[in-house]
Amino acid sequence: MQTQKELIQQGFQRAKLTYAQNANVQQAMQQKLLAILHKHCKARNLGNILELGCGNGLLAQNLALNFEFESYLAVDLVDFSNDFIKIQKDTSHKIDFLQADFEDLVKIGNKNPDLQYDLILSNASMQWVNQWSFLPQLSALLQPNGILAFSTFGTENYQELRASCGIGLEYLELKDYVEILQSDFKILESFGVRIPLRFSSTLALFKHLRDTGVNSLQRGFKLNKKLLTDYAVRFHNVLTYHPIYLLAQKRSLESKPKDSPSNS
Numbered sequence: 001m002q003t004q005k006e007l008i009q010q011g012f013q014r015a016k017l018t019y020a021q022n023a024n025v026q027q028a029m030q031q032k033l034l035a036i037l038h039k040h041c042k043a044r045n046l047g048n049i050l051e052l053g054c055g056n057g058l059l060a061q062n063l064a065l066n067f068e069f070e071s072y073l074a075v076d077l078v079d080f081s082n083d084f085i086k087i088q089k090d091t092s093h094k095i096d097f098l099q100a101d102f103e104d105l106v107k108i109g110n111k112n113p114d115l116q117y118d119l120i121l122s123n124a125s126m127q128w129v130n131q132w133s134f135l136p137q138l139s140a141l142l143q144p145n146g147i148l149a150f151s152t153f154g155t156e157n158y159q160e161l162r163a164s165c166g167i168g169l170e171y172l173e174l175k176d177y178v179e180i181l182q183s184d185f186k187i188l189e190s191f192g193v194r195i196p197l198r199f200s201s202t203l204a205l206f207k208h209l210r211d212t213g214v215n216s217l218q219r220g221f222k223l224n225k226k227l228l229t230d231y232a233v234r235f236h237n238v239l240t241y242h243p244i245y246l247l248a249q250k251r252s253l254e255s256k257p258k259d260s261p262s263n264s
């Protein structure tokens, strides 16, 4: 039987040719993430950057047009190396791609031993891992005062799918991120927005999910006529996206909360 990671990889691998045309919400999230970076990172040179779940590299490309940086390592489960070769040529920036599970921090660390990043970025990807255990580990990869900036999805994401089909990922609330991050990070930005998308039919809605790589929400899930009819009647072919945005700064040792366990 395939592992959950293999299913995720397969979903996004299959969507390689359709993702860019259909992932409008994810692309809007990239733009918002860049705007948040502009607001908080006043230096034009962002130093050494690590991007997790980079997909086709559009965020890296846009970032290269707006900022300077020393190095950029982009990681994804799916092989996007050809896209990155092209981006590197087009932007004349040093942007490396690593095909890996971004939870494998040893492999990521081995790529640039001894480097502590100035910025860790991720757009629309963090929801695929257990954020409670994963996010705190990112502190070790960052310089003191380094920035963790990411977008992901909140608890109302795909709420209609959960209600009608019982499928969905474990999305978190903004207050959960305070609990997850507060001992090592100071949160400088956190907010969510709701984006309801209406489709011409329920079939078009499920095709949209497939074309954006999201066919691994639940192992063994099968679409049937009753589900389609039920969805159309209850939700009028609307699918809600619930993007959330966070920007947090790694605390320096002196600024850690006194009762933080990692400070003892």
Ligand SMILES: C[S@@+](CC[C@H](N)C(=O)[O-])C[C@H]1O[C@@H](n2cnc3c(N)ncnc32)[C@H](O)[C@@H]1O
Pocket: 008, 009, 012, 023, 026, 027, 030, 052, 053, 054, 055, 056, 059, 075, 076, 077, 078, 100, 101, 102, 103, 122, 123, 124, 125, 128, 129, 213
């Ligand atoms: C919704 S796409 C977002 C892609 C890109 N960041 C964007 O903004 O369009 C999620 C990406 O995360 C990748 N991904 C999911 N889980 C991953 C993991 N554990 N390690 C590496 N990549 C992962 C998928 O392969 C996919 O390319």
